[in-house]
Amino acid sequence: MDAPHDVVIIGSGFGGIGMAARLLAAGVRDVVVLEKAAGLGGTWRDNTYPGAACDVPSHLYSFSFARKTDWSRRFPPQDEILAYLWDVARKHGVLPRVRFGTEVTEARFDEEAAVWRVSTAGGGELAARVLVSACGQLNRPALPAIEGRDSFAGTSFHSARWDHGADLTGRRVAVIGTGASAIQIVPEIAPRAGRLTVFQRSAPYVIDKPDREYRAWEKALLAAVPALHDLSRARIYASYESRALGFVKYPGLMKLMSRRFRRTLRTQIPDPRLRARLVPDYPMGCKRILLSGDYYPALVRPDVELVTDPITRITPSGVETGRAAYDVDVIVYATGFHTSGFLAPMTIVGRDGLTLDAAWRDGARAHLGITVSGFPNLFLLYGPYTNLGHNSIIYMLESQFRYVLGCVRALRETGLAWIDVRPDVQDAFDRRMRERMRSTVWEAGCASWYMTADGRVVNNWPGFTFAYRRATRRPDPRHFRAGRARPVAPARSGPR
Incomplete structure (x- = not known):
């Protein structure tokens, strides 16, 4: 096998591109990014459905080290976010290090050589001293287990695999789901479809989105005076961060935001019967709040119908509930993603043959959401306990970049072959997370994608983002077991 690379990163979304950029800036040159698709961008490459956009303002949904002052709108659309990621990859030297069309099937820690052996779907294999997973939490579409789903004779697809060849003009379209993707899709396709039927299992909380285009003079001013961009970013951060009080400390404060929801609903839905069907039956914030x-x-609209009766089955001609049958030509599944597997479907094998599936049989666990005991030199980005309900995930990722970079520096400067977080440290962190989660709105009595099948919330960070940044400011040597390096062949200076 070729000499091991210093760092191999799996995935080229915000996590993978940002991590690679920070490593390169710190002088770690032998970095390889493995991407299963033909292009980079992660979720912003995959989700090209009509109306796709972010619900975090653009000035905050971007890297602090890669300022962009010419966003077209306050809330960035999908195509601009994707273009931004390509731009960052080019300007920071990441793009030449990305291997497209390279899907990782297995990564196995070789204890004797102290490297990760990474196998790909094409039969290739490469080695890495450090392995970083930047797969994200929202990358594997979930299709509902509805009887007869495969029998439908028309066109059907998941929102994250949008069929742009399907002409919806004048067609009878069903959208199954009313989550974050659906509320963007429905307004976009309703004017084109002949008839649109929206199937709602659980009503979401939807509040008004204060979006608008940036004026030319605003963009020019932001470009001319960088401090104004920094000020805008800080103001947005502070405003969003304050919401953590309601999510993680005092759920009763969510009643204040609930008033905003009811005002929006009352203003935009004049029919009291329809309005009643759009009121959630769980506390605000327990599931994702939508904008x-x-x-x-x-x-x-007269050509749009909301159906709240449970779907019983799908037939060749459409969708059936216990009360009615709906003949449709197209079914759009806006049904979310598999969110608790993190590194699935890859096989990850650590020390002593321990698989990640076995280590996580009772739910995903990782110290600070980054390191997993028994898996040396493996680092997760956007892992367990690092998702947010109130602020920008980019801020969390940048905290993780710094922590991982600190670990890589420690390995290089001390001559260690590997570091592995101690099991007692991981267990103590996991206990703290469980205890703190009990007071959050996410455990206030609803089922959400934040939860595992047994009801544990393992996705979200139960605190302030600045507290997470403080906790990850540098790796603590006392938290790790370590092994000394053996002589190895010199690493290459760049990708092949």
């Missing part, structure tokens, strides 16, 4: 200024107006 939209046009979802509710789309539901009052």
Whole structure:
């Protein structure tokens, strides 16, 4: 086998591109990014459905080290976010290090050589001293287990695999799901479809989205005076961070935001019967709060119908509930993602043959959401306990970049072959997370994608993002077991 690379990163979304950029800036040159698709971008490459956009303002949904002052809108659309990621990859030297069309099937820690042996779907293999998973939490579409789903004779697809060849003009379209993707899709396709039927299992909380285009003079001013961009970013951060009080400390404060929801609903839905069906039956914040200024107006169109009866089955001609049958030509599954597997479907094997599936049989666990005991020199980005309900995940990722970079530096400077977080440290962190999670709104009595099948919330960070940044400011040597390096062949200076 070729000499091991210093760092191999799996995935080229925000996590993978940002981590590679920070490593290169710190002088770690032998970095390889493995991407299973033909292009980079992660979720912003995959989700190209009509209306796809971010619900975090653009000035905050971007890297602090890669300022962009010419966003077209306050809330960035999918195509601009994807273009931004390509731009960052080019300007920071990441793009030449990305191997496209390279899907990782297995990574196995070779204890004798102290490297990760990474196998790919094409039969290739490479070695890495450090392995970073930047796969994200929202990358594997979930299709509902509905009887007869495969029998449908028309066109059907998941929102994250949008069929741009399907002409919806004048067609009878069903959208199954009313989550973050659906509320963006419905307003976009309603004017084109002949008839749109929206199947709602659980009503979401939707509040108005204060979106608008940036004026030319605003963009010019931001470019000319960088401090204004920094000030805008800080102001948005502070505003969003304050919401953590309601999510993680005092759930009763969510009643204040609930008033905003009810005001939006009352203003945009004049029919009291329809309005009643759009009121959630769980506390606000327990599931993801959605932002939209046009979802509710789309539901009052005469050619749009909201169905709240449970779907019993799908037939060759459409969708059936216990009360009615709906003949449709196209079914769009806006049904979310598999969110608790993190590194699935890859096989990850650590020390003593321990598989990640076995280590996580009772739920995903990782110290600070980054390191897993028994898996030396493996680092997760956007792992367990690092998702947010109130702020920008980019801020969390940048905290993780610094922590991982600190670990890589420690390995290089001390001559260690590997570091492995101690099991007692990981267990103590996991206990703290479970204890703190009990007071959060996410455990207030609803089922959400934040939860495992047994009801544990393992996705979200139960605290302030600045507290997470403080906790990850540098790796603590006392938290790790370590092994000394053996002589190895010199690493290459760059990718092949």
